[in-house]
Amino acid sequence: MKILIAMHKAYPVSKLAGYLPIQVGAELSDQALIQDCVPDNTGKNISRLNTYYNELTALYWAKYNLQDEDIIGLVHYRRYFGNRASHDLNDVLTEETIRSTLKEVDVIVPKKRDYFIETQEQHYLNAHAELPYLTMKEVLAESYSEYSATFDMIARSTKAHLFNMSIMRQADFQLYTDFLFGVLEEVAQRVDMTQYSGQDQRSLGFLAERLMDVWILTNNKTIREFPLVTTEKTNWLDKGTQFLLRKFLPNMKKRTHF
Template sequence: MKAKIYVVSHKNLSLPNDDLYYPIQVGDKRHRNSGYLQDDIGENMAAKNAYYCELTAQYWIWKNQSADIQGIVHYRRFFANYMGKNKVMTDKPFDFILQAGLLQETLAKYDMILPPKETFFEANLWLHYRFQHHIVCFKAVQNVIEEAYPDYIAAFEKVMFHQRSAHMYNMFIAQRHVFTEYSEWLFDVLKKVENIIDISSYSAYEQRVYGFLSEFLLNIWVTKNNINTIEIPLVLTEHRNYLTEGIEFFRRRMNDISRVDKYNSRKS
Protein backbone atom coordinates (compact mmCIF):
# COMPACT_ATOMS: atom_id res chain seq x y z
CA MET A 1 0.00 0.00 0.00
CA LYS A 2 1.37 3.40 -0.97
CA ALA A 3 1.79 5.64 2.07
CA LYS A 4 2.51 9.37 2.18
CA ILE A 5 3.07 11.41 5.33
CA TYR A 6 2.97 15.13 4.64
CA VAL A 7 5.25 17.38 6.69
CA VAL A 8 3.53 20.75 7.02
CA SER A 9 5.91 23.71 7.22
CA HIS A 10 6.02 27.42 6.50
CA LYS A 11 9.82 27.35 6.85
CA ASN A 12 12.59 26.01 4.62
CA LEU A 13 14.15 23.45 6.94
CA SER A 14 16.10 20.21 6.90
CA LEU A 15 13.45 17.50 6.69
CA PRO A 16 13.52 13.69 6.48
CA ASN A 17 15.27 12.21 3.45
CA ASP A 18 12.79 9.38 3.15
CA ASP A 19 10.27 8.55 0.43
CA LEU A 20 7.58 8.14 3.10
CA TYR A 21 7.70 11.87 3.91
CA TYR A 22 6.60 14.74 1.67
CA PRO A 23 7.15 18.35 2.78
CA ILE A 24 4.32 20.74 1.95
CA GLN A 25 4.65 24.51 2.21
CA VAL A 26 1.80 26.54 3.66
CA GLY A 27 1.46 30.25 4.33
CA ASP A 28 3.57 32.96 2.68
CA LYS A 29 4.40 32.06 -0.94
CA ARG A 30 6.75 34.92 -1.77
CA HIS A 31 9.62 32.45 -1.45
CA ARG A 32 8.77 28.89 -2.45
CA ASN A 33 10.83 26.20 -0.76
CA SER A 34 12.64 23.97 -3.24
CA GLY A 35 11.40 20.39 -3.24
CA TYR A 36 8.24 21.20 -1.29
CA LEU A 37 4.70 20.51 -2.39
CA GLN A 38 2.58 23.68 -2.40
CA ASP A 39 -0.91 23.98 -0.91
CA ASP A 40 -2.00 26.59 -3.49
CA ILE A 41 -1.75 24.30 -6.53
CA GLY A 42 -4.87 22.57 -7.83
CA GLU A 43 -8.07 22.68 -5.77
CA ASN A 44 -7.12 24.50 -2.61
CA MET A 45 -7.94 26.93 0.19
CA ALA A 46 -4.40 28.24 0.66
CA ALA A 47 -5.61 31.85 0.86
CA LYS A 48 -7.20 31.03 4.23
CA ASN A 49 -4.02 29.74 5.88
CA ALA A 50 -3.95 32.62 8.38
CA TYR A 51 -7.27 31.34 9.73
CA TYR A 52 -7.02 27.59 9.07
CA CYS A 53 -3.31 26.96 9.84
CA GLU A 54 -2.20 23.44 8.82
CA LEU A 55 -5.73 22.62 7.70
CA THR A 56 -4.98 24.21 4.32
CA ALA A 57 -2.52 21.35 3.82
CA GLN A 58 -5.11 18.79 4.92
CA TYR A 59 -7.63 20.26 2.48
CA TRP A 60 -5.09 20.13 -0.36
CA ILE A 61 -4.23 16.49 0.39
CA TRP A 62 -7.90 15.57 0.54
CA LYS A 63 -8.67 17.22 -2.80
CA ASN A 64 -5.49 16.45 -4.75
CA GLN A 65 -3.82 13.29 -3.43
CA SER A 66 -4.82 9.62 -3.41
CA ALA A 67 -2.26 7.52 -1.55
CA ASP A 68 -3.66 4.45 0.23
CA ILE A 69 -2.38 5.79 3.56
CA GLN A 70 -2.21 9.54 4.24
CA GLY A 71 -1.01 11.47 7.25
CA ILE A 72 -0.13 14.92 8.52
CA VAL A 73 2.78 15.85 10.81
CA HIS A 74 4.55 19.14 11.47
CA TYR A 75 8.08 20.30 10.75
CA ARG A 76 8.85 20.10 14.48
CA ARG A 77 6.55 17.23 15.52
CA PHE A 78 6.71 13.71 14.09
CA PHE A 79 5.25 10.38 15.07
CA ALA A 80 7.89 8.10 16.59
CA ASN A 81 9.10 4.70 15.42
CA TYR A 82 8.65 3.30 18.92
CA MET A 83 5.98 3.12 21.61
CA GLY A 84 6.20 4.96 24.91
CA LYS A 85 6.36 8.67 25.70
CA ASN A 86 6.95 11.84 23.72
CA LYS A 87 10.62 12.78 23.51
CA VAL A 88 12.53 15.90 22.53
CA MET A 89 15.36 14.94 20.17
CA THR A 90 17.42 17.75 18.75
CA ASP A 91 20.30 15.48 17.68
CA LYS A 92 19.47 13.39 14.59
CA PRO A 93 15.73 13.31 15.34
CA PHE A 94 14.87 11.78 11.97
CA ASP A 95 16.61 8.56 13.01
CA PHE A 96 13.69 7.99 15.40
CA ILE A 97 10.61 8.99 13.41
CA LEU A 98 7.95 6.61 12.16
CA GLN A 99 9.04 4.28 9.37
CA ALA A 100 7.07 2.29 6.81
CA GLY A 101 7.32 -1.04 8.63
CA LEU A 102 5.68 0.09 11.87
CA LEU A 103 3.21 2.24 9.94
CA GLN A 104 1.93 -0.63 7.79
CA GLU A 105 1.84 -3.01 10.74
CA THR A 106 -0.14 -0.53 12.83
CA LEU A 107 -2.73 0.41 10.21
CA ALA A 108 -3.37 -3.26 9.51
CA LYS A 109 -4.91 -3.33 13.01
CA TYR A 110 -6.16 0.23 13.60
CA ASP A 111 -8.12 2.85 11.65
CA MET A 112 -6.11 5.89 12.71
CA ILE A 113 -2.85 6.87 14.40
CA LEU A 114 -3.08 9.83 16.80
CA PRO A 115 -0.71 11.61 19.19
CA PRO A 116 -1.01 10.83 22.91
CA LYS A 117 -3.79 12.80 24.58
CA GLU A 118 -2.95 15.96 26.50
CA THR A 119 -4.70 16.54 29.83
CA PHE A 120 -5.59 20.10 30.79
CA PHE A 121 -5.97 22.01 34.04
CA GLU A 122 -9.64 22.87 33.59
CA ALA A 123 -12.53 20.59 34.57
CA ASN A 124 -13.46 19.91 30.94
CA LEU A 125 -12.48 20.80 27.39
CA TRP A 126 -15.20 23.43 27.05
CA LEU A 127 -13.71 25.37 29.95
CA HIS A 128 -10.23 24.85 28.56
CA TYR A 129 -11.26 26.41 25.26
CA ARG A 130 -13.11 29.17 27.08
CA PHE A 131 -9.98 30.24 28.93
CA GLN A 132 -7.74 29.98 25.90
CA HIS A 133 -9.85 31.43 23.07
CA HIS A 134 -13.15 33.11 22.21
CA ILE A 135 -15.83 30.70 23.42
CA VAL A 136 -18.32 32.31 21.04
CA CYS A 137 -16.60 30.35 18.26
CA PHE A 138 -17.25 27.04 19.95
CA LYS A 139 -20.83 28.07 20.60
CA ALA A 140 -21.10 28.46 16.84
CA VAL A 141 -19.72 24.94 16.40
CA GLN A 142 -22.30 23.67 18.87
CA ASN A 143 -25.09 25.39 16.91
CA VAL A 144 -23.87 23.93 13.62
CA ILE A 145 -23.74 20.41 15.03
CA GLU A 146 -27.18 20.75 16.58
CA GLU A 147 -28.68 21.92 13.29
CA ALA A 148 -26.68 20.05 10.63
CA TYR A 149 -25.35 16.98 12.46
CA PRO A 150 -27.74 16.19 15.34
CA ASP A 151 -26.44 12.62 15.51
CA TYR A 152 -23.14 14.12 16.73
CA ILE A 153 -24.65 15.89 19.75
CA ALA A 154 -23.96 13.04 22.20
CA ALA A 155 -20.33 12.82 21.09
CA PHE A 156 -19.98 16.62 21.27
CA GLU A 157 -21.26 16.68 24.86
CA LYS A 158 -19.17 13.69 25.92
CA VAL A 159 -15.94 15.16 24.55
CA MET A 160 -16.45 18.82 25.45
CA PHE A 161 -18.22 18.59 28.81
CA HIS A 162 -17.02 15.29 30.28
CA GLN A 163 -13.36 15.08 29.24
CA ARG A 164 -10.24 16.94 30.30
CA SER A 165 -7.95 15.41 27.70
CA ALA A 166 -7.78 15.40 23.91
CA HIS A 167 -5.59 14.49 20.94
CA MET A 168 -4.11 17.80 19.81
CA TYR A 169 -1.98 19.34 17.02
CA ASN A 170 -4.19 18.29 14.06
CA MET A 171 -1.84 15.35 13.49
CA PHE A 172 -3.05 11.93 12.33
CA ILE A 173 -2.39 9.12 9.90
CA ALA A 174 -5.13 6.95 8.41
CA GLN A 175 -6.17 4.93 5.41
CA ARG A 176 -7.45 7.05 2.55
CA HIS A 177 -11.16 6.41 3.13
CA VAL A 178 -10.88 7.45 6.80
CA PHE A 179 -8.89 10.57 5.87
CA THR A 180 -11.57 11.44 3.30
CA GLU A 181 -14.57 10.83 5.55
CA TYR A 182 -13.11 12.96 8.32
CA SER A 183 -12.13 15.77 5.96
CA GLU A 184 -15.57 15.90 4.35
CA TRP A 185 -17.22 16.33 7.75
CA LEU A 186 -14.64 18.71 9.20
CA PHE A 187 -14.56 21.20 6.35
CA ASP A 188 -18.33 21.22 6.07
CA VAL A 189 -18.66 22.06 9.77
CA LEU A 190 -16.01 24.77 9.58
CA LYS A 191 -17.54 26.31 6.44
CA LYS A 192 -20.85 26.60 8.27
CA VAL A 193 -19.11 28.14 11.30
CA GLU A 194 -17.45 30.69 8.99
CA ASN A 195 -20.91 31.86 7.97
CA ILE A 196 -21.82 32.56 11.61
CA ILE A 197 -18.85 34.17 13.33
CA ASP A 198 -17.10 37.47 12.67
CA ILE A 199 -13.37 37.35 13.52
CA SER A 200 -12.42 40.66 11.92
CA SER A 201 -11.72 42.31 15.29
CA TYR A 202 -9.67 39.38 16.65
CA SER A 203 -5.91 39.48 17.05
CA ALA A 204 -3.83 37.71 14.38
CA TYR A 205 -3.34 34.83 16.81
CA GLU A 206 -7.05 34.45 17.59
CA GLN A 207 -7.92 34.62 13.88
CA ARG A 208 -6.34 31.17 13.61
CA VAL A 209 -9.64 30.01 15.06
CA TYR A 210 -10.43 27.22 12.60
CA GLY A 211 -7.15 25.52 13.37
CA PHE A 212 -7.96 25.73 17.09
CA LEU A 213 -11.50 24.42 16.65
CA SER A 214 -10.43 21.46 14.53
CA GLU A 215 -8.22 20.05 17.28
CA PHE A 216 -11.36 19.38 19.30
CA LEU A 217 -13.53 18.47 16.32
CA LEU A 218 -11.17 15.60 15.51
CA ASN A 219 -11.86 14.12 18.95
CA ILE A 220 -15.61 14.53 18.46
CA TRP A 221 -15.52 12.84 15.05
CA VAL A 222 -13.42 9.93 16.33
CA THR A 223 -15.80 9.43 19.27
CA LYS A 224 -18.98 9.59 17.19
CA ASN A 225 -17.73 7.17 14.55
CA ASN A 226 -16.11 4.69 16.94
CA ILE A 227 -12.81 4.97 15.13
CA ASN A 228 -10.34 2.30 16.24
CA THR A 229 -7.35 4.48 17.14
CA ILE A 230 -3.88 3.95 18.55
CA GLU A 231 -1.64 6.52 20.17
CA ILE A 232 1.95 6.73 18.96
CA PRO A 233 4.30 9.10 20.79
CA LEU A 234 5.85 12.15 19.21
CA VAL A 235 9.43 13.03 18.40
CA LEU A 236 9.78 16.77 19.02
CA THR A 237 12.67 18.41 17.22
CA GLU A 238 12.57 21.60 19.32
CA HIS A 239 12.40 22.24 23.06
CA ARG A 240 9.25 23.93 24.32
CA ASN A 241 9.60 27.31 26.02
CA TYR A 242 7.69 26.58 29.21
CA LEU A 243 8.34 30.06 30.63
CA THR A 244 6.73 31.76 27.64
CA GLU A 245 3.86 29.29 27.68
CA GLY A 246 3.35 29.83 31.41
CA ILE A 247 3.26 33.62 31.05
CA GLU A 248 0.73 33.32 28.22
CA PHE A 249 -1.36 30.90 30.29
CA PHE A 250 -1.65 33.33 33.21
CA ARG A 251 -2.24 36.29 30.90
CA ARG A 252 -5.26 34.50 29.49
CA ARG A 253 -6.44 33.65 32.98
CA MET A 254 -6.29 37.34 33.96
CA ASN A 255 -7.92 38.63 30.80
CA ASP A 256 -10.44 35.80 30.33
CA ILE A 257 -11.36 36.96 26.85
CA SER A 258 -14.57 34.97 26.85
CA ARG A 259 -16.13 37.29 29.47
CA VAL A 260 -16.17 40.20 27.06
CA ASP A 261 -16.79 38.26 23.89
CA LYS A 262 -19.92 39.13 21.92
CA TYR A 263 -21.84 36.76 19.75
CA ASN A 264 -21.48 38.67 16.52
CA SER A 265 -23.60 36.68 14.09
CA ARG A 266 -24.33 37.09 10.40
CA LYS A 267 -26.79 34.23 10.56
CA SER A 268 -30.23 35.13 9.30
Protein backbone atom coordinates in the same frame (compact mmCIF):
# COMPACT_ATOMS: atom_id res chain seq x y z
CA MET B 1 1.42 6.71 1.47
CA LYS B 2 1.82 10.43 1.96
CA ILE B 3 2.37 11.95 5.39
CA LEU B 4 2.28 15.70 4.84
CA ILE B 5 4.79 17.80 6.77
CA ALA B 6 3.13 21.22 7.11
CA MET B 7 5.67 24.01 6.67
CA HIS B 8 5.65 27.78 6.42
CA LYS B 9 9.41 28.33 6.39
CA ALA B 10 12.57 26.47 5.42
CA TYR B 11 13.47 23.94 8.11
CA PRO B 12 15.26 20.56 8.32
CA VAL B 13 12.68 17.77 7.96
CA SER B 14 12.51 13.99 7.98
CA LYS B 15 13.70 12.38 4.74
CA LEU B 16 11.96 9.06 5.40
CA ALA B 17 10.01 7.45 2.56
CA GLY B 18 6.35 8.43 2.49
CA TYR B 19 6.78 11.91 3.97
CA LEU B 20 5.94 14.96 1.83
CA PRO B 21 6.86 18.51 2.90
CA ILE B 22 4.10 20.94 1.90
CA GLN B 23 4.19 24.72 2.10
CA VAL B 24 0.96 25.92 3.66
CA GLY B 25 -0.42 29.30 2.68
CA ALA B 26 1.71 29.34 -0.46
CA GLU B 27 -0.88 31.51 -2.21
CA LEU B 28 -0.37 34.25 0.38
CA SER B 29 3.42 34.24 0.37
CA ASP B 30 5.33 37.00 -1.34
CA GLN B 31 8.54 35.02 -0.92
CA ALA B 32 10.02 32.30 -3.12
CA LEU B 33 8.59 28.85 -2.54
CA ILE B 34 10.37 26.71 0.02
CA GLN B 35 12.83 24.40 -1.70
CA ASP B 36 11.75 20.74 -1.99
CA CYS B 37 8.22 21.59 -0.78
CA VAL B 38 4.96 21.01 -2.60
CA PRO B 39 2.91 24.26 -2.48
CA ASP B 40 -0.67 23.96 -1.23
CA ASN B 41 -2.02 26.27 -3.96
CA THR B 42 -2.08 23.76 -6.83
CA GLY B 43 -5.13 21.80 -7.96
CA LYS B 44 -8.23 22.24 -5.83
CA ASN B 45 -7.15 24.17 -2.74
CA ILE B 46 -7.93 26.75 -0.04
CA SER B 47 -4.37 28.04 0.27
CA ARG B 48 -5.59 31.66 0.33
CA LEU B 49 -7.53 30.86 3.53
CA ASN B 50 -4.47 29.67 5.46
CA THR B 51 -4.74 32.72 7.74
CA TYR B 52 -7.90 31.15 9.16
CA TYR B 53 -7.32 27.41 8.68
CA ASN B 54 -3.65 27.01 9.66
CA GLU B 55 -2.22 23.63 8.60
CA LEU B 56 -5.66 22.45 7.50
CA THR B 57 -5.00 23.95 4.07
CA ALA B 58 -2.57 21.03 3.64
CA LEU B 59 -5.31 18.55 4.62
CA TYR B 60 -7.72 20.14 2.16
CA TRP B 61 -5.11 19.93 -0.60
CA ALA B 62 -4.52 16.26 0.18
CA LYS B 63 -8.25 15.53 0.17
CA TYR B 64 -8.56 16.52 -3.48
CA ASN B 65 -5.06 16.01 -4.86
CA LEU B 66 -3.83 12.80 -3.22
CA GLN B 67 -6.82 10.53 -3.77
CA ASP B 68 -4.66 7.75 -5.24
CA GLU B 69 -2.69 7.28 -2.02
CA ASP B 70 -3.57 4.41 0.33
CA ILE B 71 -2.70 6.30 3.50
CA ILE B 72 -2.82 10.02 4.32
CA GLY B 73 -1.46 11.80 7.38
CA LEU B 74 -0.47 15.19 8.71
CA VAL B 75 2.44 16.20 10.93
CA HIS B 76 4.31 19.47 11.43
CA TYR B 77 7.82 20.57 10.62
CA ARG B 78 8.55 20.69 14.36
CA ARG B 79 6.31 17.82 15.49
CA TYR B 80 6.09 14.20 14.29
CA PHE B 81 4.80 10.84 15.48
CA GLY B 82 7.66 8.87 16.99
CA ASN B 83 8.64 5.51 18.40
CA ARG B 84 9.53 7.38 21.57
CA ALA B 85 9.30 10.93 22.85
CA SER B 86 12.46 12.70 21.75
CA HIS B 87 13.95 15.58 19.80
CA ASP B 88 15.63 13.28 17.29
CA LEU B 89 14.35 12.83 13.72
CA ASN B 90 15.80 9.32 13.78
CA ASP B 91 12.85 8.35 16.03
CA VAL B 92 10.15 9.39 13.52
CA LEU B 93 7.72 6.60 12.57
CA THR B 94 8.75 4.72 9.43
CA GLU B 95 6.43 3.71 6.61
CA GLU B 96 6.73 0.09 7.74
CA THR B 97 5.57 0.92 11.27
CA ILE B 98 2.71 3.07 9.99
CA ARG B 99 1.45 0.40 7.59
CA SER B 100 1.66 -2.38 10.18
CA THR B 101 -0.15 -0.23 12.76
CA LEU B 102 -2.99 0.60 10.36
CA LYS B 103 -3.55 -3.12 9.80
CA GLU B 104 -4.54 -3.28 13.47
CA VAL B 105 -6.28 0.07 14.13
CA ASP B 106 -8.07 2.76 12.12
CA VAL B 107 -6.25 5.94 13.14
CA ILE B 108 -2.84 6.91 14.48
CA VAL B 109 -3.06 9.84 16.90
CA PRO B 110 -0.68 11.68 19.26
CA LYS B 111 -0.74 10.87 22.97
CA LYS B 112 -3.55 12.70 24.72
CA ARG B 113 -2.91 16.07 26.34
CA ASP B 114 -4.39 16.26 29.86
CA TYR B 115 -5.06 19.70 31.34
CA PHE B 116 -6.02 18.23 34.75
CA ILE B 117 -7.52 21.35 36.34
CA GLU B 118 -9.80 22.43 33.51
CA THR B 119 -11.96 20.85 30.85
CA GLN B 120 -11.24 21.03 27.15
CA GLU B 121 -14.01 23.60 26.77
CA GLN B 122 -12.67 25.73 29.61
CA HIS B 123 -9.16 25.50 28.20
CA TYR B 124 -10.29 26.60 24.75
CA LEU B 125 -12.39 29.52 26.00
CA ASN B 126 -9.59 30.71 28.29
CA ALA B 127 -7.22 30.89 25.34
CA HIS B 128 -9.29 31.85 22.28
CA ALA B 129 -12.14 34.00 21.01
CA GLU B 130 -15.46 32.56 22.24
CA LEU B 131 -17.80 33.20 19.30
CA PRO B 132 -16.27 30.71 16.81
CA TYR B 133 -16.35 27.95 19.45
CA LEU B 134 -19.93 28.65 20.51
CA THR B 135 -20.93 28.82 16.85
CA MET B 136 -19.31 25.44 16.23
CA LYS B 137 -21.46 23.97 19.03
CA GLU B 138 -24.54 25.41 17.31
CA VAL B 139 -23.50 23.99 13.93
CA LEU B 140 -23.03 20.53 15.40
CA ALA B 141 -26.39 20.64 17.17
CA GLU B 142 -28.25 21.90 14.10
CA SER B 143 -26.49 20.24 11.16
CA TYR B 144 -24.52 17.31 12.62
CA SER B 145 -26.74 16.21 15.46
CA GLU B 146 -25.33 12.68 15.51
CA TYR B 147 -22.02 14.20 16.69
CA SER B 148 -23.40 16.68 19.21
CA ALA B 149 -23.57 14.39 22.26
CA THR B 150 -20.01 13.20 21.72
CA PHE B 151 -18.81 16.78 21.38
CA ASP B 152 -20.46 17.71 24.68
CA MET B 153 -18.86 14.71 26.40
CA ILE B 154 -15.39 15.59 25.13
CA ALA B 155 -15.89 19.26 26.05
CA ARG B 156 -16.34 18.13 29.68
CA SER B 157 -13.20 15.99 29.59
CA THR B 158 -9.76 17.25 30.57
CA LYS B 159 -8.12 15.16 27.82
CA ALA B 160 -7.91 15.37 24.03
CA HIS B 161 -5.77 14.45 21.04
CA LEU B 162 -4.51 17.77 19.71
CA PHE B 163 -2.36 19.36 16.99
CA ASN B 164 -4.59 18.25 14.05
CA MET B 165 -2.19 15.33 13.66
CA SER B 166 -3.39 11.94 12.48
CA ILE B 167 -2.64 9.16 10.01
CA MET B 168 -5.38 7.00 8.49
CA ARG B 169 -6.39 5.07 5.41
CA GLN B 170 -7.76 6.97 2.43
CA ALA B 171 -11.42 5.95 2.86
CA ASP B 172 -11.45 7.09 6.49
CA PHE B 173 -9.54 10.25 5.58
CA GLN B 174 -12.23 11.22 3.08
CA LEU B 175 -15.01 10.65 5.61
CA TYR B 176 -13.14 12.54 8.33
CA THR B 177 -12.39 15.53 6.12
CA ASP B 178 -15.98 15.59 4.81
CA PHE B 179 -17.07 16.08 8.41
CA LEU B 180 -14.25 18.42 9.40
CA PHE B 181 -14.52 20.87 6.52
CA GLY B 182 -18.29 20.63 6.48
CA VAL B 183 -18.44 21.88 10.06
CA LEU B 184 -15.73 24.51 9.67
CA GLU B 185 -17.14 25.92 6.44
CA GLU B 186 -20.51 26.40 8.12
CA VAL B 187 -18.84 28.15 11.06
CA ALA B 188 -17.04 30.43 8.60
CA GLN B 189 -20.36 31.29 6.97
CA ARG B 190 -21.78 32.39 10.32
CA VAL B 191 -18.75 34.16 11.82
CA ASP B 192 -16.77 36.91 10.10
CA MET B 193 -13.21 35.75 10.73
CA THR B 194 -11.78 39.01 9.39
CA GLN B 195 -12.94 40.73 12.59
CA TYR B 196 -10.14 38.97 14.48
CA SER B 197 -6.40 39.53 14.57
CA GLY B 198 -3.40 37.57 15.77
CA GLN B 199 -4.01 34.00 16.84
CA ASP B 200 -7.79 34.48 17.02
CA GLN B 201 -7.82 34.92 13.25
CA ARG B 202 -6.65 31.28 13.10
CA SER B 203 -9.71 30.05 15.00
CA LEU B 204 -10.86 27.54 12.39
CA GLY B 205 -7.59 25.66 12.73
CA PHE B 206 -7.88 25.61 16.53
CA LEU B 207 -11.52 24.51 16.39
CA ALA B 208 -10.48 21.55 14.24
CA GLU B 209 -8.40 20.20 17.12
CA ARG B 210 -11.66 19.71 19.04
CA LEU B 211 -13.34 17.84 16.19
CA MET B 212 -11.02 14.92 15.50
CA ASP B 213 -11.91 13.00 18.67
CA VAL B 214 -15.58 13.74 18.02
CA TRP B 215 -15.36 12.05 14.63
CA ILE B 216 -13.31 9.13 15.94
CA LEU B 217 -15.60 8.33 18.87
CA THR B 218 -18.89 8.87 17.07
CA ASN B 219 -17.81 6.53 14.27
CA ASN B 220 -16.29 3.93 16.63
CA LYS B 221 -12.85 4.16 15.07
CA THR B 222 -10.00 2.36 16.80
CA ILE B 223 -6.84 4.30 17.56
CA ARG B 224 -3.25 3.88 18.64
CA GLU B 225 -1.39 6.68 20.34
CA PHE B 226 2.24 7.47 19.64
CA PRO B 227 4.53 9.92 21.46
CA LEU B 228 5.83 13.03 19.75
CA VAL B 229 9.20 13.75 18.25
CA THR B 230 9.59 17.51 18.67
CA THR B 231 12.52 19.14 16.92
CA GLU B 232 12.53 22.06 19.35
CA LYS B 233 12.46 21.74 23.13
CA THR B 234 9.45 23.15 24.99
CA ASN B 235 9.95 25.59 27.85
CA TRP B 236 7.48 23.85 30.16
CA LEU B 237 7.95 26.41 32.95
CA ASP B 238 6.93 29.24 30.62
CA LYS B 239 4.13 27.18 29.08
CA GLY B 240 2.78 26.14 32.48
CA THR B 241 2.93 29.69 33.81
CA GLN B 242 0.97 31.02 30.83
CA PHE B 243 -1.60 28.22 31.24
CA LEU B 244 -2.21 29.22 34.89
CA LEU B 245 -2.35 32.92 34.08
CA ARG B 246 -4.97 32.32 31.37
CA LYS B 247 -7.07 30.29 33.79
CA PHE B 248 -6.90 32.52 36.84
CA LEU B 249 -6.39 35.92 35.21
CA PRO B 250 -8.63 35.66 32.12
CA ASN B 251 -8.56 39.38 31.32
CA MET B 252 -4.81 39.46 30.80
CA LYS B 253 -3.27 39.46 27.35
CA LYS B 254 -3.30 35.81 26.27
CA ARG B 255 -0.23 33.90 25.20
CA THR B 256 -1.18 30.45 23.95
CA HIS B 257 0.87 29.11 21.05
CA PHE B 258 4.60 29.68 21.28
